[in-house]
Amino acid sequence: MKRTTLSLALGLSAAVLVLPAIAQESLLPEGFGNPADTPAPRPAPTPAPSPTPGSPPVNGSAPPVVVPTIGVSADDAAETDEDEDTEEEEVESGGLKYDLPPGARRLLTRIGPLTPETGGLAPDAFGVRGQYAAAIMRRTNGRLASRWGQILLRRALASAIDTPATINGADLAAERASLLLRMGESTTARRIIQSVDYDRATPRLVAAAQQTYLATADPAGLCPYVPAGLAHGDEQSWRLASAICSGLSGEAGPAGWAIGRVRSSGRLSNFDILLAERVLGATGAGRRSTTIEWDNIDRLTSWRFGMATATAIEVPDPLRTAAPAYMKGWTVLAPMTDMAPRVAAAPEAAARGVLSSEAYVSLLSAAAGEEEPSEALAAQTGQLRTAFGAAAGADRYAAMEGLWSAASTPTDAYAAMVATARAAAALPPGTDVGGDPWQLLGSMLAAGYDANARAWVPNVTAGSRAWGVLAVGAPRTLSGMSAGAVERFSDDDDSADYLRSKFLLAGLAGLGRLDANAAAAAARDLDVDLGRQTRWTRAIMAAAERDEPGMVALLAAAGMQGDWSKVPPYHLYHIVRALREVGLSAEARMIAAEALVRV
Numbered sequence: 001m002k003r004t005t006l007s008l009a010l011g012l013s014a015a016v017l018v019l020p021a022i023a024q025e026s027l028l029p030e031g032f033g034n035p036a037d038t039p040a041p042r043p044a045p046t047p048a049p050s051p052t053p054g055s056p057p058v059n060g061s062a063p064p065v066v067v068p069t070i071g072v073s074a075d076d077a078a079e080t081d082e083d084e085d086t087e088e089e090e091v092e093s094g095g096l097k098y099d100l101p102p103g104a105r106r107l108l109t110r111i112g113p114l115t116p117e118t119g120g121l122a123p124d125a126f127g128v129r130g131q132y133a134a135a136i137m138r139r140t141n142g143r144l145a146s147r148w149g150q151i152l153l154r155r156a157l158a159s160a161i162d163t164p165a166t167i168n169g170a171d172l173a174a175e176r177a178s179l180l181l182r183m184g185e186s187t188t189a190r191r192i193i194q195s196v197d198y199d200r201a202t203p204r205l206v207a208a209a210q211q212t213y214l215a216t217a218d219p220a221g222l223c224p225y226v227p228a229g230l231a232h233g234d235e236q237s238w239r240l241a242s243a244i245c246s247g248l249s250g251e252a253g254p255a256g257w258a259i260g261r262v263r264s265s266g267r268l269s270n271f272d273i274l275l276a277e278r279v280l281g282a283t284g285a286g287r288r289s290t291t292i293e294w295d296n297i298d299r300l301t302s303w304r305f306g307m308a309t310a311t312a313i314e315v316p317d318p319l320r321t322a323a324p325a326y327m328k329g330w331t332v333l334a335p336m337t338d339m340a341p342r343v344a345a346a347p348e349a350a351a352r353g354v355l356s357s358e359a360y361v362s363l364l365s366a367a368a369g370e371e372e373p374s375e376a377l378a379a380q381t382g383q384l385r386t387a388f389g390a391a392a393g394a395d396r397y398a399a400m401e402g403l404w405s406a407a408s409t410p411t412d413a414y415a416a417m418v419a420t421a422r423a424a425a426a427l428p429p430g431t432d433v434g435g436d437p438w439q440l441l442g443s444m445l446a447a448g449y450d451a452n453a454r455a456w457v458p459n460v461t462a463g464s465r466a467w468g469v470l471a472v473g474a475p476r477t478l479s480g481m482s483a484g485a486v487e488r489f490s491d492d493d494d495s496a497d498y499l500r501s502k503f504l505l506a507g508l509a510g511l512g513r514l515d516a517n518a519a520a521a522a523a524r525d526l527d528v529d530l531g532r533q534t535r536w537t538r539a540i541m542a543a544a545e546r547d548e549p550g551m552v553a554l555l556a557a558a559g560m561q562g563d564w565s566k567v568p569p570y571h572l573y574h575i576v577r578a579l580r581e582v583g584l585s586a587e588a589r590m591i592a593a594e595a596l597v598r599v
Contacts, residue, residue, distance in 0.1 A: 111173050134172055216333075275303070275307035312336065339370055400420045468500070472596065
């Protein structure tokens, strides 16, 4: 069974990475829109406290990020601030020995695993403003309202893009990987880190590499970065990494010396040192067995996640529950993790876009195949089997409805729609599904089955919620689109402040499916200003005019942070419009449809 679990998890990681995407005031810091003319003020760095592995750094150049970075001292923070204000950055080598001949080394001029032939964006997708793109990445928290927005951003960040002349390629890769980690996309972050030869790593990339290999529970991955980490990062945490790497090399003496030096410093929690000793013991270089007790531990840091996962130490459920949302993505993508925590984290990961519909169903099926699955899981997978395989369409739809209604939170409800996407797409349009099958259509569009969804147009009533989902999500414009149709939709809108109707108008206007006069009339009726201008709106439309789909995807993500209730309608309008203008109209449609489904 362990072999089955491992192969399944590896398959999930691959599926997540290459999944094609079909898929409130300004969120950008001061100075965005035209960074060359209006530079943002730079606050002075504050002293860094003694770190605990996995705790956030103190960095005066940016607000606290979701994923902590071990090893940023006050001096490093000040140096980072100065680097951000310069147009050119020098390549800083970690001083590591490199064994490959010069001809086999990779350049920093183009970094990323996905090419246009494998689903990536064009090399010039982010334009030439490297520092500008890096600053937006740093200030995007990774918690996006839209599943399709995350799928698109993951694709953009994983693309093999040209490095602008204004930034070091390793630094830009570090920002890309760090944002992916905050999105829960640990396997994709790892592919970005591995796209840069480790002897070209800058301090930023070293810090990002540490977080990435902790997120993927791979302590051995830290070893090439240890010398640079000791030189540029947090000395104590990198000494622990050095001890682990010495153990992996069979050098028990240096490993024990490094562990003893960290313990005698008193700067790190003894619990974190014990975790390192547990990993060291697994290498055969440890001198004694180590017992891990979580009794006095109040939070799950990246260090604790990585070390515990690597050594199959069970993490208490309360700590996993209270962990940041991005760790649920890390958990579900870690093949060595027990199935129960992965299944518990899967709904969040599926709703966010970390898991595809197929990967989510495969994970649930594998978990149900283990000995003595929980009653809840058995019931869920039983309903899924009915939804996919019952002979009668009515029985299949009833099973889907049961899954959708059983959810206790909005996230779980949308995750259930993700799970049933392929079953919904296979349902014959003639099946009796009631008068407003918006959940059925939303389920199809959660996985991009837009052609299957459009086949239901004759079965929906104009002005219904299902009609609204199709109005923005279908490949072609529906007939009879007018301000009056939007008004009929709003008559039955039960969302707060008619937000769903405002999103419908924003989506139709952004897609160009409503003429200017009709859009203006509907906007007056709904009291919404889609033409509102901010630094963010000017930035995303300028990126669209420059034909930079990667930058548009990044700015779209910056405009969709939080949940859908926090996304202003004019943000959705500019996102949809900008995506359409750079040739990403399919992604624009899926995002607009998702907004109507989840509000």
